[in-house]
Amino acid sequence: MSAKTAGLGVGALAALVLLAFVPRLGNAYYLALAISLLQYTVLATAWGMFSGPTRYVSLATTAFFGVGAYTVAVLGEILPWPLVLLIAAALGAIVAAIVGLSTLRLSGVYFVIFTFGLTELIRQLVVWFEVNKSRVLGRYVFVDITQADIYWQLLGLTAAVFLLGWLIARSRLGFALRVIGEDETVATHCGINTTFAKVALFTISATVMTLVGAIMAPRWTYIEPSIAFNSMISFQVLIMALLGGAHRLWGPVLGAVPLTLLFELLSARFPNTFTIILGCIFLLIVYMLPRGVAGLFEKLSTTPGGKTTERVAA
Amino acid sequence: MTIAILTGLMLGGMYALIAMGLTLQYGVARIMNLSYGEFLIAAAFASHWLFTGWAISPFVGLAVVVPLAFVLNFAIYKLLLTPLVRRAPNRDALEVDSILATFGLTFVIQGSMLALFGGAYYSYSFLAFPVQFVGETVAANRLAALGITILLGLALYLALTRTRAGTAVRAVAVDPFAAQLVAINVPQASALTFALGGALAAAAGVLISTFLTFSASSGVVFTMKALIVVVMGGVGNMLGCLVAGLALGLSEALVASYVDPGLTLAVNFALFLAVLLVKPAGLFGRATR
Numbered sequence: 043m044s045a046k047t048a049g050l051g052v053g054a055l056a057a058l059v060l061l062a063f064v065p066r067l068g069n070a071y072y073l074a075l076a077i078s079l080l081q082y083t084v085l086a087t088a089w090g091m092f093s094g095p096t097r098y099v100s101l102a103t104t105a106f107f108g109v110g111a112y113t114v115a116v117l118g119e120i121l122p123w124p125l126v127l128l129i130a131a132a133l134g135a136i137v138a139a140i141v142g143l144s145t146l147r148l149s150g151v152y153f154v155i156f157t158f159g160l161t162e163l164i165r166q167l168v169v170w171f172e173v174n175k176s177r178v179l180g181r182y183v184f185v186d187i188t189q190a191d192i193y194w195q196l197l198g199l200t201a202a203v204f205l206l207g208w209l210i211a212r213s214r215l216g217f218a219l220r221v222i223g224e225d226e227t228v229a230t231h232c233g234i235n236t237t238f239a240k241v242a243l244f245t246i247s248a249t250v251m252t253l254v255g256a257i258m259a260p261r262w263t264y265i266e267p268s269i270a271f272n273s274m275i276s277f278q279v280l281i282m283a284l285l286g287g288a289h290r291l292w293g294p295v296l297g298a299v300p301l302t303l304l305f306e307l308l309s310a311r312f313p314n315t316f317t318i319i320l321g322c323i324f325l326l327i328v329y330m331l332p333r334g335v336a337g338l339f340e341k342l343s344t345t346p347g348g349k350t351t352e353r354v355a356a
Numbered sequence: 357m358t359i360a361i362l363t364g365l366m367l368g369g370m371y372a373l374i375a376m377g378l379t380l381q382y383g384v385a386r387i388m389n390l391s392y393g394e395f396l397i398a399a400a401f402a403s404h405w406l407f408t409g410w411a412i413s414p415f416v417g418l419a420v421v422v423p424l425a426f427v428l429n430f431a432i433y434k435l436l437l438t439p440l441v442r443r444a445p446n447r448d449a450l451e452v453d454s455i456l457a458t459f460g461l462t463f464v465i466q467g468s469m470l471a472l473f474g475g476a477y478y479s480y481s482f483l484a485f486p487v488q489f490v491g492e493t494v495a496a497n498r499l500a501a502l503g504i505t506i507l508l509g510l511a512l513y514l515a516l517t518r519t520r521a522g523t524a525v526r527a528v529a530v531d532p533f534a535a536q537l538v539a540i541n542v543p544q545a546s547a548l549t550f551a552l553g554g555a556l557a558a559a560a561g562v563l564i565s566t567f568l569t570f571s572a573s574s575g576v577v578f579t580m581k582a583l584i585v586v587v588m589g590g591v592g593n594m595l596g597c598l599v600a601g602l603a604l605g606l607s608e609a610l611v612a613s614y615v616d617p618g619l620t621l622a623v624n625f626a627l628f629l630a631v632l633l634v635k636p637a638g639l640f641g642r643a644t645r
Contacts, residue, residue, distance in 0.1 A: 097448075099455050144629050151388065152632060154455055155587060156625075158390065159580040163621050170618035273576070277463060284456070317467030324460035328453065329439065 058201055065190035073189050075306065077261070080196040082302045084254050085275070086282040086294035087203050091210070092247040094288035095219040096240060102141070102157035103279045105164050106134050106248045108271035110255025112168060115181040115265040123185065127256050134252025135245050137164070142241035165271040172267070180266035187260040195257045203250055207291040210246075215239055274317075278305065281324045287334025296335045359492045360613040361606065366494070366502045368605020370564065373505045374578060375585035375597045376512060377556030383592020384529045385550040387437055388451055390458040392582055393575030394465040395554055399425060399561030400570050401473060407480050414482055414566050415504070421562050422555050429554025433547045436461070441543075462575070469572035479569040501563040508559060513594055525549050529592040577621075584628045590638030599639060603627065 064076050085103060093100050113130040121129070141160060145153045172179045210216040218239040221229040229236050255270070262269060278301070286297030309316050331338065374396065381389045402421050406412040440457055444450035483497035516522035527535040528545050536542055564570065585604055589596025607627055608620045631639065
């Protein structure tokens with residue numbers, strides 16, 4: 043088993059090194075596409091980290107993404123970049139902890155309702171603050187960050203997310219979450235502190251989403267609340283994670299990569315009906331592939347490989 | 357002060373009406389319908405179209421739009437949601453599936469409306485003259501909408517408590533499994549109740565279109581407010597809907613006139629959280645779900 047893990051690690055490292063050279067290709071279009079791919083990979087994986095094992099559907103990806111982006115818009119020019127990222131991550135974690143503590147103690151529906159409105163709530167609060175207190179609506183982001191820098195940061199974050207997800211899945215926390223996902227009452231009776239486990243993982247996942255927003259912010263030079271808090275991101279991330287299969291760490295990638303490419307194509311070809319097509323694709327996935335591509339693979343492979351048995355979703 | 361309270365009551369009555377449809381859909385048919393507000397806005401557009409295109413009064417339009425919405429929602433339940441009901445092993449699984457399916461539906465409907473009407477805000481002028489009411493000046497269309505809301509709410513209440521079909525619906529809300537034992541056709545009752553909820557959403561949409569501006573993408577806000585009212589009042593509880601709706605409307609109007617109109621949503625959420633922390637089952641809900 044350890045040889046297999048080592049092999050996997052070496053393979054992942056090789057892929058990482060190889061991917062790090064993408065900006066050297068010198069093609070701006072491919073770099074932009076690669077950034078989109080990484081962005082959605084990280085977001086979908088982070089979404090799956092929490093919603094996969096617990097089966098609590100979070101609709102608030104945009105809220106955290108927007109918090110990150112807006113933090114950069116406000117502080118980007120004042121503070122050094124690493125500090126800005128740190129503050130963004132902290133803000134995302136605080137918001138997530140507040141939301142988690144107030145809703146995750148209860149049944150899943152309240153969490154869904156709250157996350158459904160969270161984006162709109164934060165957007166309204168930001169607008170209110172900007173109009174009444176700082177008296178600027180819409181900010182320019184002038185930071186010294188190139189597209190290649192964004193790409194490398196996202197790549198680093200991707201690696202970190204997968205490593206983190208892998209570690210969590212092997213830890214007591216990951217095990218606790220899988221029990222909660224199967225049956226919350228049983229989990230409570232086993233002595234699992236369900237609230238702590240849920241809030242902790244929700245916070246981790248939200249912090250990652252916030253960081254993605256912060257890293258992506260310099261890509262737009264102009265940010266206003268309606269750009270930063272665009273609810274399409276929540277929706278797209280949800281589709282990707284579900285297509286791939288959120289119950290596996292590597293599942294969301296399987297959805298993120300093909301769908302990012304497809305959306306790129308569709309939004310250019312059919313800008314007016316893009317939302318309708320997106321909704322239809324999503325409905326198809328919900329009805330035809332309830333366990334995603336990852337679930338399909340599991341069904342097809344009658345002989346479970348070492349990697350699968352290790353993380354059977356109980 | 358009187359005007360703020362009056363505005364709040366009118367707004368709250370509207371929220372109560374919006375939430376009644378959703379509480380039927382969620383409390384009885386067990387479908388957490390995230391596309392609820394989209395159906396409401398679609399009805400608002402239909403009313404706008406009837407009024408500006410054919411000069412049909414929205415109150416007459418109700419007689420067209422509401423039955424249409426009933427049929428449409430019935431078809432949606434039968435075609436789209438019944439497979440999910442059959443597939444789901446338990447209530448929680450159905451909840452997740454219905455959330456996902458109706459979330460997808462939201463984008464289909466919203467996208468269709470964006471393609472048809474664009475992102476602009478729509479409104480039309482109907483009964484837009486001031487009238488005197490308890491010493492304050494209010495718009496006639498708001499007052500008329502409130503009157504119809506009260507009529508609809510009363511009719512629904514009487515239908516649910518005084519008729520045989522209404523009793524069956526309430527039985528399904530309490531326990532869908534046990535309801536079968538007393539010869540209630542639960543799938544049929546669920547489908548009809550879901551359709552009734554959709555019809556109420558359409559009625560609310562038509563009424564709202566007479567006094568509010570709306571756009572293709574404003575459905576989300578209505579869904580959210582309806583959800584908040586439903587949870588605050590206790591799922592499936594009509595009286596809870598009314599009280600929670602009025603509370604929401606009043607608090608919004610008071611905050612808008614005395615603090616800042618930009619903070620209404622924050623107040624909604626604060627109220628929602630406060631109720632959740634004190635009484636997680638809602639104001640009138642039973643302790644267990």
